[in-house]
């Protein structure tokens with residue numbers, strides 16, 4: 001891409017955008033690009049900490065992921081994946097337009113990418129909302145109410161009246177199990193030992209367990225929802241930042257600042273958006289296809 | 292800069308070209324940002340040091356001299372204050388002093404000078420790093436006033452989830468400081484990659500830059516992980532997310548893994564720049580070419596890489612499996628090898644050199660001795676069988692103080708003395724410098740050697756009271772701490788004195804052959820008045836000769852720069 005950066009071609013641009021401590025626009029651009037890549041590396045590493053935690057828990061308690069993965073809707077996840085892929089494409093196109101000096105094209109692309117971001121956040125927000133309604137939340141906030149779309153995981157219809165239950169007052173991860181018992185329903189005993197409770201981490205040597213029976217809930221399902229909210233939440237924050245950056249780019253583009261000899265900010269935001277896309281490409285299968 | 296040099300007025304430099312407060316607070320000049328970092332980190336060092344004196348005074352008597360049970364206070368409540376004091380001491384010294392002080396403080400000042408560049412690659416990001424640091428420090432102060440943390444600097448769960456002190460604020464502050472560190476790292480990596488003058492190849496770079504380069508890689512690669520760990524800890528406390536809480540199915544050991552995955556590399560963030568300073572001082576004061584340039588350069592990278600693979604040595608007795616213990620132990624031994632390579636190279640550099648025992652060189656020698664003790668005790672701890680006994684005893688405290696204080700801090704002080712004439716333009720009192728160095732060296736050993744001994748006898752760390760049999764060691768150690776205090780007060784005295792009354796420094800007082808000594812002391816706003824010549828070999832001293840008339844050294848192959856600087860428009 002750097003051939004497009006006709007070094008010093010436009011003295012106006014050079015005067016306006018070349019910082020005093022660089023010799024050429026090319027040097028400045030290369031420095032910026034390397035810096036941006038390094039920054040993106042740290043972003044990936046930030047997520048990779050969470051991916052590590054995910055892998056550790058998944059390896060130790062596969063049954064949790066098998067069980068809880070059923071509660072996520074792969075269709076909305078897939079739609080979101082497609083949205084992000086498309087927006088990744090429009091962003092790349094925008095960068096191309098910036099290189100060739102097509103300002104109108106750049107503006108259209110930025111707006112489309114932004115719309116993709118909003119669409120993604122909308123669908124995701126709706127998902128969060130349903131999870132909240134069903135109290136499929138993290139840590140101590142996990143005491144599910146089991147909405148109608150989880151029938152396949154439930155005991156035969158009629159035994160539980162979904163959503164009609166008063167909000168439980170007791171805060172305990174095992175509340176759900178107690179609830180079932182109180183209703184006079186016996187949790188089917190699976191032959192599989194429940195997930196170990198207590199300190200685990202990479203050090204513990206636990207037996208790997210296979211999936212639980214249809215009606216039983218493994219212990220500590222809240223771990224999955226903790227991971228889900230944390231990882232997608234952090235990702236959504238990045239999407240929001242991306243949208244803000246698009247608005248900033250759009251404003252600058254409308255003022256006519258970008259052209260064939262100055263497009264570094266567009267290029268860098270494009271790289272950022274690419275990483276945001278990429279992280280989602282990992283999150284989607286890990287979370288939505290966990291079962 | 293619009294001002295013009297007036298005849299008879301002092302030459303314009305980066306310090307006096309604009310004196311307003313605003314020009315300092317909003318400066319984009321790397322030298323000024325470096326000076327602000329130095330002021331900030333040294334202030335933090337002063338506070339951390341005072342806390343250390345409190346700790347040592349407390350431990351003068353077995354029941355505790357300062358915090359102990361009284362009519363109004365149970366011993367439990369009293370000792371909690373002791374916990375808060377050593378926690379703050381640790382947090383301040385690690386996150387606010389040792390990590391930024393060399394890289395962001397001295398590094399900011401000298402990296403572009405060593406490169407012959409006008410500034411770092413991203414001056415605005417540089418200023419932002421500084422304010423992130425300040426913001427983090429302010430959050431830490433707020434948390435301390437609201438309810439000082441008592442978890443130890445390691446924030447181990449589950450206690451850090453349960454304690455009622457203001458962990459969130461403190462951790463949030465460290466999170467910000469972490470980002471400051473990441474941005475500094477990015478900035479310096481790019482600077483070293485892209486701002487080298489034509490002709491300065493990787494292997495013609497001064498070794499200081501290699502050390503900073505390796506350090507920056509660790510900063511960029513390790514800090515995000517501690518960032519996410521601290522974020523999780525905050526969420527743990529505020530939203531009970533349960534990742535590190537066994538009551539919710541999480542794993543406290545996972546916290547330790549995460550924490551040390553950063554914090555072990557972080558100790559190399561502290562020591563690599565220290566070694567980098569030593570690699571500059573030793574050849575300059577031995578008047579001899581550095582021995583084994585490539586070995587020193589690559590051992591920095593080796594330390595940076597292996598340093599990522601040894602974090603498990605902090606958890607030998609915390610439930611880690613025997614297989615992992617063994618692997619981590621082996622890798623821990625391995626990391627000592629590149630450290631030793633450097634020590635041998637410095638010794639070989641000095642061998643048959645014309646050694647001048649000026650203050651920076653005395654600090655370099657102190658560093659080599661103290662770091663060797665620290666490194667060897669580290670190897671002792673890396674041996675599983677020994678660590679089972681020594682873990683969480685004063686031996687560990689002795690080990691890391693030898694490397695962090697005897698290593699990083701002593702090297703920093705050496706570097707400060709080495710570059711002091713360059714960035715302040717003033718010479719300090721050499722005799723006072725030497726006396727202080729010797730005093731400090733004695734103080735460090737008197738303080739920390741008894742810790743190794745008392746630890747080997749079984750005294751646990753982080754206790755406010757102890758068995759009477761340990762008292763003799765504790766008293767000696769406290770005396771050492773007071774000796775250090777005296778040394779630091781002396782140092783503050785003569786350094787401040789030099790700022791106001793010091794002799795004007797020549798451009799090259801020590802006879803260094805790196806680029807920073809070819810520009811004025813202090814440098815002008817743009818560092819170099821002309822694009823600097825690239826020196827073929829920055830450790831070749833044959834063309835650097837002492838000149839009686841200016842009291843400093845001059846290069847016989849490069850035109851002198853003592854003429855008035857040309858005017859910048």
Ligand code: HEM
Pocket residue numbers: 445558559561562604605623624626627630665666667668669670672673674678681682683687690691694695698699
């Ligand atoms: C030669 C290389 C080194 C080796 C083999 C080594 C080994 C070790 C080991 C095995 C421990 C764990 C002891 C325990 O908790 O039972 C330890 C602790 C520690 N080391 Fe080192 N170390 C080395 C260099 C350094 C350096 C250069 C620094 C810092 C500049 C450092 C700072 C620390 C700190 C702060 C701790 C204690 C952390 C805590 O528990 O609070 N070490 N070291």
Ligand SMILES: [Cu+2]
Pocket residue numbers: 554555558601602604605
């Ligand atoms: Cu370590």
